[in-house]
Structures are given as C-alpha cells and as structure tokens.
Amino acid sequence: MLKLPIYLDNNATTPLDPRVLEAMMPYLTEVFGNAASRNHPFGWAAEEAVDYAREQIASLINCDPKEIIFTSGATESDNLGIKGVFEMYSQKGNHIITATTEHKAVLDTCKHIEKLGGRVTYLPVNAEGLISLEELEAAMTPETILVTIMYGNNETGTIQPIREIAKIAHKHGALFMTDGTQAVGKIPVDVIADGIDLMAFSAHKMYGPKGVGALYVRRKNPRVKVTAQMDGGGHERGMRSGTLNVPGIVGLGKACELCKQEMEADTQRLSTMRDRLERELLTLEESYVNGSREHRLPHVANISFKYVEGEGLMMGVKDLAVSSGSACTSASLEPSYVLKALGLSDDLAHSSLRFGLSRFSTDEQIDYAINHVKEAVTKLREMSPLWEMFKEGIDLNSIEWAEH
C-alpha cells in the first residue's frame, strides 16, 4: 500500500538510513564520552569512533583522514572555507570568484566578504546552468585567492566542469573550493583527481543525520590553512573549536561508507527512475527540463510546466513532497534565483517542480507521481485562460495586461 504523501524532496534532506541510525545508537547512549578526553576510556572510545568515521569519509572522497574538519553542516563548512581562506590569505590578495547559482551559504558568505573589503566576482551561467571556463579564466587576477564553484546544483542537479575549473584556479595560483553537498555520496568525487583544495559537505543529504558535516582541507600540494571562525578549545587542528558531535560524526562516517558501497547500484537505479519520470512528464506539451541533461546528478529532475501557476500547481500535487521554483525561500513568492540565472522568465521559474529521488524511492512511487503531476497540470491548464490563448495561437506578449 502506497503511503501518501510521497517524499521526493531529497535535495532538501534525505531520510536517515536505518543502518546509519544503528551505527549511531551506542554513541547516543552508553558510549557518551568526549572525544577530547585523553585521560580515560570514555574519551578513548569516542575518539576511536571519530577516527574511524574520518577513515570512512576519507575513503569516499579519496583524501587523508586528517584532512577532514568536522562541522555542524555544509553551511558552516562553506562559511569556514570562504571566510577562513579570506583571512588566512589576506597577504596574497582579496579576490574571490564564485557563480550566481551557488547556494545561499556561499553567496551570502561572499556578500559578507565584500563588506569586509574583499572583491567578489559572480560568474553567470548559460541556459544549462554551466559557467564558462573562458569567463573564469578572464576573471582571474593576481589577487584572486579562491575560486569556489559548487559541484552539483541543488535545484537543477547541474554538474559543473570541476576538474577544468580547478586547473584554471591553480594555474593562476588560487585555491579551488567546491560546495559538494549534493554531489558527495551520489557521484564519484575524488579530491585528488578533481584537484579540490577545500570541499564542504553534509551528512543529511546522503542518508545521515542532520547537524553534522565536514570541510575537507587539503594538507599537501599545497598545504591549505583556514583561519578558525570559532574560538575555543582548538579542536580539529585548530580550525574548528567545539566538542565533537560524536554520534553525528559516526553517522556521517557510516553514511559515507554506505554511499561508497551502493553508489553504482543507486546511480543505476535512480537515473533509470528519474529518466522515466522525466520522459513521462515531458509528454505534457510545453514542459521543459531546467538545467543540463547531460551534466547532471542522477537523482534530480527539474521541470517547468508552462501556462500553469506555481502555487496552484503545488496545491494540485499535494500528494507529493516536492519543491517548487521558489526552492529554499518558499516562504516568499520570489521565483528561484537559480532558475532565473538560467534565463527563465518569472512565470516559467514559478511553474517548475524539483524532484529529488533517493535510495528509498520506489517504482510504484514514481508511477504515482507521474500520474498525479499529469492530472494536476492537465486540470490546471483546462482552467487556465493562458493555456486557452496559447491553444488559439494568441501571442501572450501581444496582450496589454491590466496593471496589477
């Protein structure tokens, strides 16, 4: 029996994998020690668990366990990476390059940097959501200390050309950071092969618990350092003070281990399911995929349905937990800045749905979702004067709309 509503908002957060919870449980109960307590077995047990988690994480992204700095999540990691590099490398320069489609955790941190006197270049993206390598190259200056471009986009799933971006950054003597929140655990991310110097990611996007994440900070070739943004006991090699969230870290470690084991099978299954969902929904006239279909995370589909209004559409698909074109700021009626950066008009951005599949998504759920969305879009279009005009061949731009 299908349980409603169906959760298809896994770019927002994923459910906790029961195997992750199982791994965490002892550290929420009897193994409660502080990983920084060096004098007794309670502390040692906690430290051992943390060290093991570091290895599990390092194995997923191909780094040294010592290069993992635990944080409260990707937002903190983005803050620590960007602000930490800005402070640490202020002697070298004050210029940072990022893109307009980054997560707010990066964009707002960059705005903060500008207030501190830094200079930030926000690269535009093309209709597929990809930055231009030529524009990146042209934006590099001797003062550029950091290029920070996300791995996979949270709204469209678009994957940036990470290796090429890293090469350009390094050629000009800058560090390369990436927000890997949506990519780590979903597609192969190899910090050495990719040339990544810093990477933010989070447990709760890969079937781990909320409230824990990490910042990968390269230790050699080059040795990267970030200025701590939190003062205190000097944990995490002095880069992030605060008692370690041992159960959370254990959960992150286990989540990484499972993602590594199951990545190939999950990718295969989810991309097949996603492609079917997309193919079926695109049989509706005037529906469009947002973002690159070639360079894309396997579990994400973002589709706009022209001539239906976004809020009405969300109401019509009440049996699905999905995000609309106002993702992340759903409280406001502002259309998604990510979709607008791709060149979408406000109405097309509003009438988009983002589907994020997970390890726990089933074919039965996808079947239901396909029919549910088709019915809602069809019904709303039958009710839509714009659809009727479109069908009559009237150019909507030729109409003088009443001021509103």
Place this chain on the structure above:
Amino acid sequence: MAYSDKVIDHYSNPRNVGTLDKSKKNVGTGLVGAPECGDVMRLQIEVDETTNTITDAKFKTFGCGSAIASSSLATEWLKGKTVDEALAIDNMEIVEELALPPVKIHCSVLAEDAIKSAINDYRVKNGLPELEVAKSHH
C-alpha cells in the same frame, strides 16, 4: 500555507469553468491580472437583456488556489443577479466567504476587478458608457 476548506473545495471542484462566446452582444468578458504577477483571471457573463439579469457566468483562472477559488465563487454569486447587483459585489465579501488570509486578499480584489471589467465590456458592447472602476488598490 494552510488553505481554508472552502478554498480547497473550490480548487478541487471549481464551478463554472469554461468559455462563453465573446462575439455575442450579450456576453461581457473581463480579463485582469498579468502572467508575470502570477494571476490572470478571465470572467464572462451572459446577460438577459430584457431583465438585465446574468443568466450564465464562466471563468478561467491562471493562479494560486485562492485566485481560482475567488473566481469560482464569483461566478456562483453572479448567476441570477442583475447587473446592478453584480456591480455591488465587494471583494471583502469574497475574503470573508473563503476565509482568505491577508496575503491572499489581492485574489479577491482581482475577482472584483474581473466582475467590473466583464460588466463594462457588456455595457460598451451595448452602447452604454463605461463605468469607472473604483477599486484598483493593488
């Protein structure tokens, strides 16, 4: 956002969705709103010219649940009313009937505008002077 039961009812079972023949002299059409604002309402009335009574009303709306419900409700109310009675419909009556929250009051305003605009279209077609639409507070 939580919708009231009445909004959900009108959204799920909209009354009088459709199109009247706008070329007919006794049909008035009002098209208000704009696509980029996220609401477009088209409301039509068919008037019995001898009794000045609205015999039929249809709507099509591109918009949120509250906009759809406001226009659906408006068509229900219009049927059987005289044109003068229809002109007296106030947006706040729609707000009350549908229990619209403050952020959705503009949907009711749009519905009132659509009624007045349809009536004006009917008047102009029948050689009557256009009435000034008093409300445009948005």
